[in-house]
Amino acid sequence: MKNIVLKFLALFMLFTFTNVMANEHATTSAQTVSTHQEETYKSKSFSQMITGFLKSTGVVALIHPRPDELSATGKPMSDFSKGLGRIIMILITFLLFWLAIAKGFEPLLLLPIAFGGFLANIPIADIAGPHGFLGVIYQAGLSNELFPIIIFMGVGAMTDFGPLLSNPKTALLGGAAQFGIFGTLVGAMVLAQMGLVDFTLKQASAISIIGGADGPTSIFIATKLAPELLGAIAVASYSYMAMVPIIQPPIMKALTTEAERKIKMTTLRHVSRLEKLVFPIVVLSLAILVLPESTPLIGAFMFGNFLKESGVVERLNDTLQNALINIVTIFLGLGVGSKLAADQFLVPETLFIMALGIIAFGVGTAAGVLMAKLMNLFPGHKINPLIGSAGVSAVPMAARVSNKVGMEYDRTNMLLMHAMGPNVAGVIGSAVAAGVLISLFQ
């Protein structure tokens, strides 16, 4: 017993001794560090320290911008975009918060975008710069168009092609709505020709894709053709998508008669599982043959859909639809937000982009409705022109709007599933249109 106690004491002493030794060693090394620091750190008086610190506050940086501060892209900025511009942009992001939270405008994307914009307009910290975390996110997944592609996979996994397969000719409505894209392109060119704005063909193409009403496609094209306009294009695209229930119904009602709005469509036939399984492969093969430039978007979309329809990879399907798309949405939003810096967003072009964007939406909606009326001139099952407006992609918002307007005139007329056909065809259509635009600039 005594032996054990003695051994224990000895051990204890040994430990204390080594600890003291280690501590002594640590203090000596700390001393060398502090003397080293004193070499580079010049002692200042306390008042000098205070003024030095005050100069590094945000208040001073906003009122008296530092002359040497560079924009996120490494270019010199005007004093306006370093000071007042930033304050205006921060107020704009607050407006976006309000739209997202109080008005429910696409909050899933608008909130990350707006908060990213808030962060991007902080002076000195340079969060959107190449070494700030927003800049890193942008470099990681937006400048190389990775995030929109991943979003497309998720959207593919959420899409059901059943309604389109059971009534294939409604795909034409999804095609007609792409008129919004090219109509806007002409509109932007008219503005440029008149000398109002200085849009190049590439920039005009990137803006016009807003008319496709497809967020990921817009971001994909904008980063490829005109990254300097990405912020404005993404904000326009997502805020107008959220405003589909406000923009579309007046146009739909203006172009149709009451009798047309009451047309009842024949019930959809049952689509076999094999058809749904083969369809993604068939469309992708078509895209490969006709327009390989569109295959990054269509390929990702069909990959997601194929996983879903295969029915054997429920886990992957679930991840694509939920976890993955949510994670990427956060990064995509923040990355787009990094482009809301004052020096890039507060330019006259932004106003024109916003104006052209809403025209694009309107033209696309009108073209879809008119196409449905045109198709009704031919023999065959009649189409309710209200589903034409769903040809602008905006899944499933546009289809819901068709359904809602239809119900206003006939409580028993359920158009939702009929409108999903042109809706998903619109996604394919805008991916094809995007492919055409990319191929034109190769």
Added chain:
Amino acid sequence: METNLIVEGFKFMGLGMGTVFVFLIIMILVMQSMAKIIDRFFPEPQAADIPAAKKDNKTIIAAITAAIKHHREG
């Protein structure tokens, strides 16, 4: 030579809308023929189940009528 941007825009429109429609029309034709082929050569097992169920109904009805007849006669 200065390019007329409006003319360029219309050229883009022609090519773009043309491609979109050609693509979708081919897609429609493929969808229609695909539906026919699949319906003809690989019909859904469910579709085969339904007539079988009808057959069962018929045998059940036959059995019931037979039972009623037997009951009345007996």
